[in-house]
Amino acid sequence: MKVRGFVLCIALACAGQALAGDVVIATADTAWRPPANGQRDDAAAYAIAAAMVVNDVATRCAVVDADRAQAAHAARDGWWARNQLMVEAANGYVRYLQALHQVRRGEAAAKAFYKGVFEEMRVRSEATTLAMFAQDGNEAATCDRVLGDYADRRMDLSADANQFALLEAMDQDLRTYRAQQ
Numbered sequence: 001m002k003v004r005g006f007v008l009c010i011a012l013a014c015a016g017q018a019l020a021g022d023v024v025i026a027t028a029d030t031a032w033r034p035p036a037n038g039q040r041d042d043a044a045a046y047a048i049a050a051a052m053v054v055n056d057v058a059t060r061c062a063v064v065d066a067d068r069a070q071a072a073h074a075a076r077d078g079w080w081a082r083n084q085l086m087v088e089a090a091n092g093y094v095r096y097l098q099a100l101h102q103v104r105r106g107e108a109a110a111k112a113f114y115k116g117v118f119e120e121m122r123v124r125s126e127a128t129t130l131a132m133f134a135q136d137g138n139e140a141a142t143c144d145r146v147l148g149d150y151a152d153r154r155m156d157l158s159a160d161a162n163q164f165a166l167l168e169a170m171d172q173d174l175r176t177y178r179a180q181q
Helices: 008-015 038-062 066-105 107-134 139-151 161-180
Strands: none
Touching: 038 066, 038 107, 038 139, 038 161, 066 107, 066 139, 066 161, 107 139
């Protein structure tokens, strides 16, 4: 199961307006500005929604029984250890879009944008989690299967090479930004 089909542009539209093409905050003395586009929107959504799903799965499997609780926590913690930098890069990208939104439309609009994006991602991640557990109706068996996928790294962000490459580029952008601060 891969978290696909969730397009951040939809969340942006729900929050008021899409930002593709709105990247206009640079001044003459600003030499560096990362790109903002639909592909990066999708990659950020992929990472952030996947992070929400792994947390939801761990919470859901932790209540099945003690053995699955231990496996759920180990799977979640392992996933986060391997994927945290890319999730942080995705969140940094959304914060960048929020800053662009603030410059163009004001602080209140930027806050509404950010809140709307994460509300939409929450709805999508909950639907993904529910779909994972609706497949066979056996909570314990589903946990075993899904936690196995997490433990075997099939649910890692790197499982989608195209999205991962974009996340790596966003991570590099975040590092560049931090180095300039």
